[in-house]
Structures are given as C-alpha cells and as structure tokens.
Amino acid sequence: MLNQGFMMSHVLFGVLGILCAVALFMDVLNAGEKNYQRIKILSLAVAVLIVISFLIGGYWYVTYYGAERDIIKAGAWPWAHNFFMEVKEHIFFAMLLLGIYLPIAVYKNTPLTNRKNKNLVLAICAMIILIGIFMEGAGGIISKGVTIGLRG
C-alpha cells in the first residue's frame, strides 16, 4: 500500500509540475507588469513540484522498484524496463535541472518583455513540458509491463 502511495504521489507531483509549466508558458507569452508576480510564483512552483516528484520517485525507485523490475523482465514486455525505464530515469535528470534553473532564469533575467529573455524562458518551459509528457507515457508503459509480467 505504501509502495502504491509513493508511486501515485510521484506521478501527482510530476503532473502538477507539467501543468504549472504549461500555465507559465502561456503567462510568459503574454508577459507584462500585471502578471510578472504570477510568473515568478509559477516558476518556483514548477521547480518545487519537480524536485518533490524527483525525491519521491527516487525513493520509490531505489526501495521498491527492484521487485517490479524482475517481474517486467520475466514477462512479455522486458523492453518496458530495458528501454523505457532506463531512458526515463536518466532523461529525468535533464528535466530536474531545467526545473531548478527555471526560477533563476525568471527572477534574474529581466525584463521578460524583452523578446530574447522571453524566448529563453519559453524554451525551458517547452522542454520541461515535452520531457514531462514522455515521462508520463513511459511511466504508463512500465506499469503495463508489470501487469503483463504478472499475467505470465
């Protein structure tokens, strides 16, 4: 049960981080004095949510994943671990670092009405969103790999 709880909160915080990145992307597109405070809060929210997701997911991976990996590898979808989990766990570091850098880019790289500054933040948001979507898809495939492995 604790295992499932950790897994669900890892996904929950990850999805919230992606959603905040989408909201931030839209806000930066329309950056101005009125929404600058919200942009700063959203950039911090993305960083915090991704870091929490990383800590919970990392703990779950190190503590619980070993047993599930064996099930996946013995099943019909061994590539769910051999490809998707391996790629996911390493590409996640890129997302984590982008997430941590995001508030630095927003707070220290002003004004965001400047096109170059705006494009930098937009590019970071876009990469977080794209990698995040891949994370969610890969997570789904890995879960399915466990289900198929249990069927035998």
Place this chain on the structure above:
Amino acid sequence: MKKTNIKKNKNIQTAVIKNKTNMNKYSLGFGLSLVVTNLLNAVILVVKEVSSSVMNVMKAALGHHWTTHGVFLLFVFVILGVVFSIKGAGAKWDSRKLMYYISGSVIISVVIITVFFLPYLIA
C-alpha cells in the same frame, strides 16, 4: 540646437544598451552550468553502463548507481553555476545564445541516452 544634442545623446545611450549583454551573471552562470551538466549526464550514463568498475564504484558510493549519478549531477550543477557566475564566464552572451546552447545540450543528451538503449527496444 538643443534638440539635436538630446537626439544625439539618446542615440549614444541606445547604442550602449544594445552592445551590453542583457543577462544577469547568475542567470548566465547557472545557464552555462546547465549546458555542461546536461552533457555530463549522458557521458556518465554511457561510461557507467560500459564500464562495470565505474558502475560498482557508483553503487558503493551511495548504495545505488542512480542515486550517486543524481547527487553528483546536482553537485556539479551548483558548483559550476557558482564558479561561472563569480568568474563572469560568457560575459558577452545574450539570452538567445544561451537558449540555443541549453536546447542543444538537452537535445544531444536525450538523443545519446535514447540511442544507447535503443537496441534493447529493437531486440
């Protein structure tokens, strides 16, 4: 006469602003650190997967190779970020150049990681 002088001064000010970098030193320093760390992520992955001795050292260091990998990357990111910020590395860079480098580093590391594990998917 006065109007002409004011116009000249404005033009000079605009030229100075255009020539100046529009990036804060921390934004630039940690941005450069992000570029290096992203590439280092892919390099560490390949090295530890190819060399079993490196993999064993990483497992022994913090109990799991992935934990060591993550902690090391975060450590390098912070240290390089501080060093680049203090040293003023890339002082003439602007946000656009940094954006290209960050995007490029992410794309290169994602491609290296994906291609490295691709044979497992095809098999």
